[in-house]
Amino acid sequence: MKLITNRPDFYNDVCEEIRLFLPRAEIALDGGGEDGSSLSVILAEDGSFRADAVFSYLGSNYRYSHETPYVGGSDIIEKRYAKRCVKVAVFRALRKAFPEKLIPWGSLTGIRPTRLLRELIDTEGREEAMRLMRSEFDVDEEKLRLADEIVTVQRPILDSARDNMLGVYIGIPFCRTRCLYCSFASQLRTKKTDMGAYLAALHRDIELGSAMAASLGLEPRSFYMGGGTPTILTAPELDRLLDKICECYDTSGREFTVEAGRPDTITHEKLAVMKAHGVTRVSVNPQTMCDSTLRLVGRDHSSADIIRCYEDVRSLGFDSINMDLIAGLPNETETEMEASLKAVEALSPDCLTVHTLAIKRASRLHERMDEYALPSVETVERMVGMGRETASRMGMKPYYMYRQKYMAGNLENVGYSTPLGVCVYNIDMMEDGMSILAHGAGAMTKRVFAEGGRIERVPNNKDIATYISNIEATNAEREALFDL
Numbered sequence: 001m002k003l004i005t006n007r008p009d010f011y012n013d014v015c016e017e018i019r020l021f022l023p024r025a026e027i028a029l030d031g032g033g034e035d036g037s038s039l040s041v042i043l044a045e046d047g048s049f050r051a052d053a054v055f056s057y058l059g060s061n062y063r064y065s066h067e068t069p070y071v072g073g074s075d076i077i078e079k080r081y082a083k084r085c086v087k088v089a090v091f092r093a094l095r096k097a098f099p100e101k102l103i104p105w106g107s108l109t110g111i112r113p114t115r116l117l118r119e120l121i122d123t124e125g126r127e128e129a130m131r132l133m134r135s136e137f138d139v140d141e142e143k144l145r146l147a148d149e150i151v152t153v154q155r156p157i158l159d160s161a162r163d164n165m166l167g168v169y170i171g172i173p174f175c176r177t178r179c180l181y182c183s184f185a186s187q188l189r190t191k192k193t194d195m196g197a198y199l200a201a202l203h204r205d206i207e208l209g210s211a212m213a214a215s216l217g218l219e220p221r222s223f224y225m226g227g228g229t230p231t232i233l234t235a236p237e238l239d240r241l242l243d244k245i246c247e248c249y250d251t252s253g254r255e256f257t258v259e260a261g262r263p264d265t266i267t268h269e270k271l272a273v274m275k276a277h278g279v280t281r282v283s284v285n286p287q288t289m290c291d292s293t294l295r296l297v298g299r300d301h302s303s304a305d306i307i308r309c310y311e312d313v314r315s316l317g318f319d320s321i322n323m324d325l326i327a328g329l330p331n332e333t334e335t336e337m338e339a340s341l342k343a344v345e346a347l348s349p350d351c352l353t354v355h356t357l358a359i360k361r362a363s364r365l366h367e368r369m370d371e372y373a374l375p376s377v378e379t380v381e382r383m384v385g386m387g388r389e390t391a392s393r394m395g396m397k398p399y400y401m402y403r404q405k406y407m408a409g410n411l412e413n414v415g416y417s418t419p420l421g422v423c424v425y426n427i428d429m430m431e432d433g434m435s436i437l438a439h440g441a442g443a444m445t446k447r448v449f450a451e452g453g454r455i456e457r458v459p460n461n462k463d464i465a466t467y468i469s470n471i472e473a474t475n476a477e478r479e480a481l482f483d484l
C-alpha cells in the first residue's frame with residue numbers, strides 16, 4: 001500500500017493503525033501499491049491541527065477530517081497533539097472501510113491506555129478523561145471500564161513511589177525448548193552452553209550495578225527474576241545467584257518475584273532455595289492446561305506436571321503465586337480455554353495473567369502460520385472475557401495491562417490479582433512508575449526522570465558473548481545515565 005503524507009515522522013504510528021485493519025499490509029512511503037490501495041493523510045496547522053485522511057481501497061475512497069485544538073506548550077506536547085490528530089483521522093477513515101472489524105481500543109496504538117487515562121484524569125479531570133477516551137480515541141465501553149479499574153488499583157502504588165526508588169531486574173535468557181510462539185532472544189540451554197561464564201558475568205553485573213545504586217542513594221523497592229526460564233538454572237547455580245543478589249542488595253522485606261515459568265524445570269530443591277533467600281512471589285506459567293496444545297507449542301511437560309509444581313510452590317508458603325494463560329493458541333477453541341480456566345481456578349492462585357497470543361515475526365509460528373488453525377479475533381475476545389470472569393470469581397481485580405504488536409484484534413494482556421497478590425514490580429515497570437536497573441543479557445535498564453516523565457534507556461547486549469565482554473562498558477553507560 002502507498003502512504004502519502006506530509007508527516008513522515010508519524011509513519012510507524014500510521015502503519016500500526018493500518019495493520020489493525022489489514023494485518024499483513026506492506027506499506028511504503030510514496031511507494032507503489034500493486035493493488036492500487038493507498039492512504040493519504042495531510043496535517044495542516046493553522047491555529048489548530050487539522051488532519052485530512054483519504055483511504056483508497058478496492059475502488060472506493062473513504063475520507064475523514066479531524067481537528068484538534070492547538071494547546072501550545074513544549075515541542076514534545078505539540079508533537080503529541082499533532083500525532084493524535086493524524087491518528088484519529090486515519091483510524092476513522094479506515095473504520096469506514098471496515099465497519100464490521102472489532103477494534104475495541106480504537107485508535108490507541110503504541111500507547112498504554114492506562115497511562116493515557118491516568119494522565120488525562122490528572123490534567124482534565126475524570127469525567128472529561130472518560131469522554132475523550134470514548135469520543136476522541138474510540139475506545140469501547142468495556143475496555144474503558146477495564147482501564148479505569150486498573151488505574152484505580154494502581155494509583156496508590158504509583159503514588160507511593162519515591163524518586164530514589166528502583167525496580168531491579170535479573171534476566172536468565174535460557175530455556176529448555178523453544179515455544180512455537182516465542183520471539184524472545186532466549187537461547188536453549190544445551191550441554192554445550194557455558195552457563196558458568198554467563199553466571200560469572202551476571203554476578204559481576206550485579207556487583208557493579210548495586211554498587212552504583214548504593215553510591216547514588218538509589219533503593220530497590222522490588223526484585224524480579226525473569227527470562228527465558230530462570231529455573232533452567234540448577235539448584236546450586238540458583239543458590240549462588242540468589243546469594244549474590246542478597247549480598248549486593250538489601251532484599252529484606254522487599255517483593256521478590258521469580259518467574260519459575262515452565263514446570264519441566266522446577267524442582268522442590270530449587271523452590272526451597274528460592275524460599276530460603278526470601279523470594280516472595282513465584283510465577284508458574286502453564287499457558288494452557290490442554291496437553292495436546294502443550295505438545296503442539298513445544299512445551300515439554302503435561303498439565304499434571306503443572307499441578308504437581310503448583311502444589312509444591314504452595315506447600316512452601318510463598319506469599320503470592322501467579323499463573324499465566326494465553327488466549328488464542330493454535331488449535332484452541334473456547335472449550336480448551338474454559339478447561340484451562342477451570343483447572344487454574346481449582347488451584348486458586350493469587351494472580352492470574354491472561355495473555356492474548358501475539359504472532360511476532362521472529363517466532364516459528366509466524367513462519368508456519370498457515371499450518372495451524374488460529375481462533376478468530378471474536379473467539380479470542382470471548383476467551384479473554386472468560387478469563388476476566390474466572391478472575392472475578394477468584395476474588396481478583398485487574399491490576400496491570402499491556403499490549404504488544406501483532407496481538408489478535410489489538411487486544412491486551414491483563415494481570416489480575418487478589419488484594420494481597422498484586423505485583424508492584426509489574427505496575428512500576430509497565431506504567432513507567434520508576435526506574436529499572438536491569439542485569440543480564442538482553443535486559444534493559446531505564447531511567448524514568450521525575451520531570452515530564454522523560455525516559456532514557458541503556459540496553460544490555462542480547463548476544464551472550466558480547467554481553468559478557470561488555471559488562472564494564474555497559475555499567476559505565478548506566479552510571480552516566482543515573483548520574484545525570
Ligand code: SF4
Nearest residue numbers: 175178179182186228
Ligand atoms: S518459555 Fe518463554 S522465553 Fe522460553 S521459549 Fe517459551 S516463550 Fe520463549
